[in-house]
Amino acid sequence: MRAAVVDRYGPPEVVTLREVPKPVPGENEVLVRARATTVNSGDARVRGINVPGGPLFAFLMRLSLGFDRPKQPVGGFEMAGVVEAVGPGVSAFKPGDRVVGSHGFRFGLHQEYATFSKDDVLAHIPDGLSDEDAVAVLFGGTTSVMFFRACALKAGESILINGASGSVGTMAVQIAKSMGAEVTAVCSAANVVLVRSLGADHVIAYDREDFTRNGKRYDVIMDNHGNAPFSRVKGALAPDGRHLMVIFDKLSTFVSAKWNKQVVEVNQDDDAWNSATYAHLLDLVARGVIRPVIDSSYDFEDIAEAHRRVDTGRKAGSVVVTFA
Ligand SMILES: NC(=O)c1ccc[n+]([C@@H]2O[C@H](COP(=O)([O-])OP(=O)(O)OC[C@H]3O[C@@H](n4cnc5c(N)ncnc54)[C@H](OP(=O)(O)O)[C@@H]3O)[C@@H](O)[C@H]2O)c1
Missing domain, CATH: 3.90.180.10 (Medium-chain alcohol dehydrogenases, catalytic domain)
Incomplete structure (x- = not known):
């Protein structure tokens, strides 16, 4: 073979x-x-x-x-x-x-x-x-399930998803919506239509607007690109908000996250990476909840x-x- x-x-x-x-x-x-x-x-x-x-x-x-x-x-x-x-x-x-x-x-x-x-x-x-x-x-879906579990995302909470158009982002937008969250998606202007079609309530094109400067606050901010570390977005987080560090930019970001209770990271041993999660994701697709x-x-x-x-x-x- x-x-x-x-x-x-x-x-x-x-x-x-x-x-x-x-x-x-x-x-x-x-x-x-x-x-x-x-x-x-x-x-x-x-x-x-x-x-x-x-x-x-x-x-x-x-x-x-x-x-x-x-x-x-x-x-x-x-x-x-x-x-x-x-x-x-x-x-x-x-x-x-x-x-x-x-x-x-x-x-x-x-x-x-x-x-x-x-x-x-x-x-x-x-x-x-x-x-x-x-x-x-599977890849984006399991990553999203893992992080949403780790931060205990709840219906009615607001979540901003930075890097909403990649493998992880497109799944995160849809899964967060299916959990009842209010979703703000951040992507390039070229992908706004796609991300809106996935059910995002609000879409911000990062090449037109900096979401950290519009005065809005979110319960959860998920960074799928590495350019929205806690230090940059803390002003856009609710006082007890959670930052999902899917990826980081600098070593200092990684190290400081270890001492910051608001930053959520998961590792490859997370038990969400299992057959039940795969079956769950495929069931969501089969039922038309996510695409x-x-x-x-x-x-x-x-x-x-x-x-x-x-x-x-x-x-x-x-x-x-x-x-x-
Ligand atoms: N911690 C974990 O367990 C875990 C698991 C899976 C993945 N990851 C990491 O998560 C990251 C995302 O993975 P992925 O598979 O979704 O990657 P991907 O499919 O390559 O998606 C990357 C996305 O980043 C967006 N992007 C580019 N420039 C941006 C900017 N300036 N601001 C915001 N978004 C921007 C792009 O969207 P536009 O084209 O619209 O700009 C693209 O859709 C990777 O770095 C990966 O290594 C971590």
Whole structure:
């Protein structure tokens, strides 16, 4: 089978397709044939060792991911596909089932087949939902669920979502609305129509207006871009408001957040990244509560192009990759 392999950190061209052994499902494992995956901001960050927070963070990331090349050479955070075989002990899945799965931050899903164990995320795709639509909501949807749980977002609260047009933002807008929050979305003028169509109550184009200077205050501010740290937006937060630091700009922002009870951060071990959350998100799509936003779609052979699109930092929603 073929895998998209990253042998050294670098630009999208470092991603190349290579023949690797097809995995065999062991005890309690499910073998899935891929039909769709995504290239998300995490994949692009690892491939390019492009991390916020400056050289110290980049050094720490190299220590964790591999010094001059990723220890896990195959990216890919989520996959939609069909169960091809199951190992002994598996009863919840059978060959032919349509599923979505993730290895979390162990990546390894930019390939034609993958196995999933009990420790991985695996959930059925509801009938009528395409592989592309199913896979497109997972990264941003799970991130949003994780942060909204961590800050205990409540119906009737006001939330401002900075970076509302990306993978995380498009899901955050819709999920916050479905929870009964009053949503103000911040994006470029080019994406105002899209974000309004997702149900945002108010939309601010950051290239026309600075939301920190309009005198309004919000119960929650979610920063999906890194240019709205607590220090910049505290005047726009309600007195006991919460700041969701999905991404940060500088090391000092990261460090000061550790002592600030108003700043909410989550980590990759958060237990929301599980099969129940995936099933919940797909149920929301199947019931029409949220809709997938797909920026663009590429054949697996063109996965380097998909990385190039993600590297622009301007994708609207998710970049999907499909397998023939
Ligand atoms: N903490 C976590 O667990 C976690 C989980 C997932 C992702 N992340 C991080 O969260 C960030 C967002 O991820 P993503 O996948 O949604 O990225 P993405 O899809 O690339 O979205 C980036 C968005 O940022 C917007 N943007 C660009 N310039 C902006 C500006 N000056 N002000 C406000 N928005 C601006 C762009 O919108 P326009 O084109 O409209 O400008 C684009 O839609 C990434 O840095 C990622 O690494 C963290």
